[in-house]
Amino acid sequence: MSPLPAPLSSADSATLEQVRRLARQLDTSIRLPGGLRIGWDAVLGLVPAVGDWAGALLSSYIVLQAARLGASREVLLRMVGNVAVEALVGAVPFLGDVFDAAWRANVRNVRLLENHLAAPTATQRASQAWVLGVVLLLVALMALAMTLAVLTWSALASWVSQT
Template identity: 75%
Template sequence: MSPSSAPLSPPSDPAALEQVRRLAQQLDTSIRLPGGIRIGWDAVLGLVPGVGDWAGALLSTYIVLQAVRLGASREVLVRMLGNVALESLVGAVPFLGDVFDAAYKANMRNVRLLEEHMVAPTATRRASRAWVLGIVVALVALLVLGVTLTVLAFRAVAASVQGLQ
């Protein structure tokens, strides 16, 4: 095998896996709040309107890219991307999204998926297929909810404006 065709990281690269674990911990559980609740920098970034959720999604995508380098299956990668997409989409909803982001912890879920895949690839692949179907249904439901809430908000604003005239 030539150097240019060698994989970027061997499938069991412990240093790369540890780097991914540390990043996930920083993004999802590194800050302790009163009452023992733990959030991470991803939730804090999400508070910045517009760019915060995109920055968090970009950092989360790095974990998925490392999973590619570590040899994760297509099903596991789709599931990981689904976690990032779900957290990013719901995270874009003001306040509710920030609470969801702090609770869902997509990065920790993705590291757990990667670790499980490295231990038992076949079992993880089967579970991932069922999860992908579930996440598609959930994303469609969230889309419908988002559109419905947007329409209701616009109607409320229009009614308020008409009431002021």
């Protein structure tokens, strides 16, 4: 049985409320026709080249505050992963902007932080599994890329030797 988490100090409670407000501003503060909600992060993403990086910079503030509040390394890695996915996919013109509005990395990260503060051990275990899954996926993608490179070079060498 894990010990109950310590109650937050008033300063930490204020910090948690501040990151909640920032996440809402970045991910859900603008209501569109039809009830769809987006935030300023999606709007910033419309600015070519710098918009997604500006959004990632604002999102990193939430991650930094989570570290200050004592989030585990695994939870922080997961939060950084959420921001990285949003920034990288968000950099793809148009489709990335749609993804940006749907992914909502900041709201996800605040939820992770709240879960960690409420049940640190369970959240850390879930985050460890997520980080392991991401690492395995990256290894598989690298193996696939290497295989495709070898096959391409082999086909090219075969074609050159026939001519």
